Amino acid sequence: MFNDVAMIIACPACSTRYVVADSAIGVDGRTVRCAKCRHSWFQEGPPAERLVEPASSPPATSIAAAVSEAQAEPPSDPLPAPPPMPAAGPPAAPRVYAADAEGRYADEGRSNFEFEPPFRPRRNRVRMWTLAALLFAVVALGAVAAVASYGLPDWMPLARSTFAEAQPDLVLDFPPNRQDRRTLPNGTEFFGASGTITNVGQTRRRVPTILIVLRDARERIVYSWEVVPPKRQLAPGETVTINEAVTDVPRSARAAEIGWKPG
Numbered sequence: 001m002f003n004d005v006a007m008i009i010a011c012p013a014c015s016t017r018y019v020v021a022d023s024a025i026g027v028d029g030r031t032v033r034c035a036k037c038r039h040s041w042f043q044e045g046p047p048a049e050r051l052v053e054p055a056s057s058p059p060a061t062s063i064a065a066a067v068s069e070a071q072a073e074p075p076s077d078p079l080p081a082p083p084p085m086p087a088a089g090p091p092a093a094p095r096v097y098a099a100d101a102e103g104r105y106a107d108e109g110r111s112n113f114e115f116e117p118p119f120r121p122r123r124n125r126v127r128m129w130t131l132a133a134l135l136f137a138v139v140a141l142g143a144v145a146a147v148a149s150y151g152l153p154d155w156m157p158l159a160r161s162t163f164a165e166a167q168p169d170l171v172l173d174f175p176p177n178r179q180d181r182r183t184l185p186n187g188t189e190f191f192g193a194s195g196t197i198t199n200v201g202q203t204r205r206r207v208p209t210i211l212i213v214l215r216d217a218r219e220r221i222v223y224s225w226e227v228v229p230p231k232r233q234l235a236p237g238e239t240v241t242i243n244e245a246v247t248d249v250p251r252s253a254r255a256a257e258i259g260w261k262p263g
Contacts, residue, residue: 013039022046068081162213163259169201170234172210176241176257181253192245193256199234207232211261212244214253222250226261261263 005024011034012019018035022045025032030061174195181191193212199205207229214223223246231240 216252
């Protein structure tokens, strides 16, 4: 068994010395940690000659006396002192260190750099901005494709043309004197329009769908409908007549506009 003596160990990082009992280290040695700089190292156990039976030996020196003696004797080969650190404000308040039953030291505070979960990963700002740019590009391309396929939605506050552009060589003729807006005897609102489509060119032309729009006194569209021409193809100089009538139109309708359907 061990004699009740102590041994002096020194931190290899900061040269701080400690007096510990042989039983705290053990014959096989153990890993210890410096209470000052938090450095850990493997401390070898006491020499084997200390393994003696205390029955025939003289009374052992107390641990306190051994500690006093070890502290009084300067080390024969002192380690070089660490380089001085630059002053950084007033000195911090001293911390209290204590050893547990296994000889481990723990201070009263806690480091901000503990190697314990949960870990906080560092944010990669370049990667975040790259992902944001890719997401914006995908949304923008999707919006452009939707507008190209379906047109602008009605809630968009943008000026849009009610009718499509004029068709080459096709002439729409719906004179106002051939438009009929009246209330029938049964109270039903009636609107009728008559006109012609003529191909004035030298080649055959396809006739698109016609759009008729009714507006109120404030030029707002209150009613509209589409008219499919009786003929989809017109030869050069050919004319087709359109006669259309609808009922139950809004009473606020005052004027009619006729043109080609957009899209």
